[in-house]
Amino acid sequence: MTGVARWLEQFGTCLAKQDAAGAAALFGAECYWRDLTAFAWDIRTHEGRDAVRGMLAARLAAVRPTGFRITSEKADEAWLAFETALGRGVGHVRLRDGRAWTLLTALRELKGFEEPAGRRRVAVRDEKRFQEPYVVIIGGGQGGIGLAARLKRLGVPAMVVEKNARAGDSWRKRYESLCLHDPVWYDHMPYIPFPDHWPVFSPKDRIADWLEMYVKVMQLDYRTSTECVNARYDGERWHIVLSRDGAQEIVSAPHLVLATGMSGFPYVPQLPGAADFAGTLCHSSRFGSGAAWNGKRCVVVGAGTSAHDICVDLDSHGAQVTMVQRAPSIVVKSAALLKHAWGKLYSEEALEAGITTDIADLTVASLPFKVLPETQRPLYRLIEQEDADFYAALGKSGFLYDFGEDGSGIHSLYLRRGAGYYIDVGASQKIIDGSIALKSGCAVKGFDNRSLVLDDGTGLPADLVVFATGYGSMNEWAARLISREVADRVGICWGLGSSTKGDPGPWVGELRNMWKPTAQPGLWFHGGNLMQSRHYSLYLGLQLKARFEGLFKENA
């Protein structure tokens, strides 16, 4: 019997006896149990033995976990399967010195409510057509669409509300040269993976077309050209005012999901003199193409992904471009990230090694957010060494770069504040060789008639100023669509409470308010990148299904 098998036997025995203390004693002094809706209707990491014991004491009687078994193992870690009173789950455990260091448990399906796939597929047609929605999803990008597909397969009536005229328009309408900066293996939607000739970094219009077809073939109840004006909760149901072509309609449903995009609410600094500026001003989300700016002077404020992409786009159309950078960004070459970060889980090599998309997603989920930085720092030190010439040249250009304030890189920063980095696919070389001019270490102060004025007194004459200054919190959508009171009660969305810039403490160990119950009954937030939307839509879907079928009881 292997060490993991012995551990799992003891663990299973303790759980069967409802011995919370005994089970907790099988964990190390440093330990993390991450549970994705299997042991509680929540997404939570229990850090330390006391937290583990407390959760088990509260939940074991209701959850009744059984049938723990190893599905594959390697040295001191293993993939697991188990059942609960309500469902079937998978798990992953890592031992250190014979005790659990990390444990992941994830609900995968509800017994008796399995998705109608494979042997369970329908013969000819599912006679249920669109019904009164149980869930209304505001926002029909990849997040809203993926969640609606999950709910479709789970048999939960859901309506998606999208302000644009066509599914995919939130991609289609963005700047011409936009491509995904995450590789294809990371980007699949649920159920219908991209075919295997799909480009590594997908151009935006291909993603847009894919989403449009996905809505159609998944037969989603998807309302285009429709905006949510307001949503009000009466204690049991939402009353959601929708507007289409000037006409209003009220839809009611017990659950409301804001999938408006974690990058859905453009942030533009309010600057003195803007009204007198003779040039054009826009936020990066409104920038279409550099084609109109040949020979013109353009300033791009910001040094994240959009700023870099838009500078390249303007430069390639013959504009004179200046980037204004206030604070350091993380810059990493795309190839370095493929080699050192994504590649082990999301790549052709990983697939050939048997690491399916689902296994990759669960592997990422199995690593507690608390220990993520320490696993990432060595990778970035290695990348800095391997690409030393690149970073020397970038530094010489005046560009301010770092690897995050604790050196833990892009993935950490993304979880903390969702911005502040650039995965280099060519812009950095243009900064190095000067074809994109740079003003770094400066903030914007205001405008005069012809120029953007910086806080060091410099005036940058400009025909166009693009604010690639990011987006507000999803929380702002709750304020706008529901009320400030509800938004304040719910609190900030996203971020881990890492006490780093843009992510105030206290530490919470999970992304705040994402894919799990919030302080406002019936209100949910869904979003993130394609990987997160794909993976966490399952757990959000299962939580909604449990409520739809009456399986969810607040304290059971």
Added chain:
Amino acid sequence: MTGVARWLEQFGTCLAKQDAAGAAALFGAECYWRDLTAFAWDIRTHEGRDAVRGMLAARLAAVRPTGFRITSEKADEAWLAFETALGRGVGHVRLRDGRAWTLLTALRELKGFEEPAGRRRVAVRDEKRFQEPYVVIIGGGQGGIGLAARLKRLGVPAMVVEKNARAGDSWRKRYESLCLHDPVWYDHMPYIPFPDHWPVFSPKDRIADWLEMYVKVMQLDYRTSTECVNARYDGERWHIVLSRDGAQEIVSAPHLVLATGMSGFPYVPQLPGAADFAGTLCHSSRFGSGAAWNGKRCVVVGAGTSAHDICVDLDSHGAQVTMVQRAPSIVVKSAALLKHAWGKLYSEEALEAGITTDIADLTVASLPFKVLPETQRPLYRLIEQEDADFYAALGKSGFLYDFGEDGSGIHSLYLRRGAGYYIDVGASQKIIDGSIALKSGCAVKGFDNRSLVLDDGTGLPADLVVFATGYGSMNEWAARLISREVADRVGICWGLGSSTKGDPGPWVGELRNMWKPTAQPGLWFHGGNLMQSRHYSLYLGLQLKARFEGLFKENA
């Protein structure tokens, strides 16, 4: 060393020495070598040792096959891999008494021209946009679309010409209740399989929508609302007259593929008195829905799939329906076919046993057409026994059924003449219980003002007569679009030369003119059901690619 391994070693040695006689001696007296474009640029079954020796003597020097190895084996059969001078192939061999009884060899890719999939995928975008076509495909149903997708991945510029306004319309426009009678596992398109909740028997509109999205996401050069008026070959290129919205355009290309559907050319018997008939006459391909015929008298001429489906549709809309059957049809319950025929290769169970769609396709291909009837007859005897009550009741209703003139069932009949059967999904019970009336053993003779008149003198008063009388040969399309002379030179399409009804001899051992060179240079025929279109589009695609890249030499 297993028997198959020993055989393969000897076979490989003979081929390496270009010893055609030695290799042929490794085959049994009864033997079949089916080659799909690997040993010759053709699709052909070589029957008997002499044919095997002759082919090898002619081809070995050019083909230079090497590297034969077993990829999996079971008793006296094995899956193989090998290479030729130009490409890589797979194979399958069955031994009897130590000698080859059947051998399949199939080219899978051309060296240096592999599809850009997996590790070969592009980084961001393939800069090649639509170019002057090398291949023009007439007909944008599943056949034309699937072939265009193959050519897209192979980098061969291809244009698809479709007369309807939207991809999928050839399904969308058919009768409302139409569903595929083949199960989902049999029906996947290349590269993007249906998601695993797709119904077992897909409603027509789902297939239509799937095809429409497929055209889009595969980025095909697909011209809608465009008809081919005429095509003329000048000895090197086709000059193809296209018509769209009344405007004509001439497109030229070295290759022309007719993918107009093996069921694309409606056949309606010319009957005396038709002009005086007061009711409505239509071919089954024009029948939309029974909704307009509530309470009306409707006659459906024919006893194949469309006839049965249309009778059910009319009956369910409250029409009084009579089916007119002239000669016996094969009727098999869908469940019986799933159990005894498809299920072993195309089912969830097969997938779980590791039989992928590709392995299933190759397995079907590995069984020579000559021996197909003898493998099928026992299945149909079993089905007749198991469903004895059903057949007794069907016979009692007057319905004329058989299992093909040699008892070899639906698959044989499909290959011989592509029609004459019904996979029962409910119509037979309605015939049995009389809700669909039946006149059997009668041919139609003509019309009087109010009635369809049969050859036994019966007049059937009718408001609607639907001729579910099938379709002409694809050859007719060549006559219509090119010339009668070319059509005659090419000869009949489809059929094996089985000397059974509708499939005159001599025996040719493959489907005539399908997916392989015809007597008319540059003219190809593509079609068949979804499985055939999927599988054979690869070999047709590789033949076109070899020509496009200059790899094909007429006598090498």
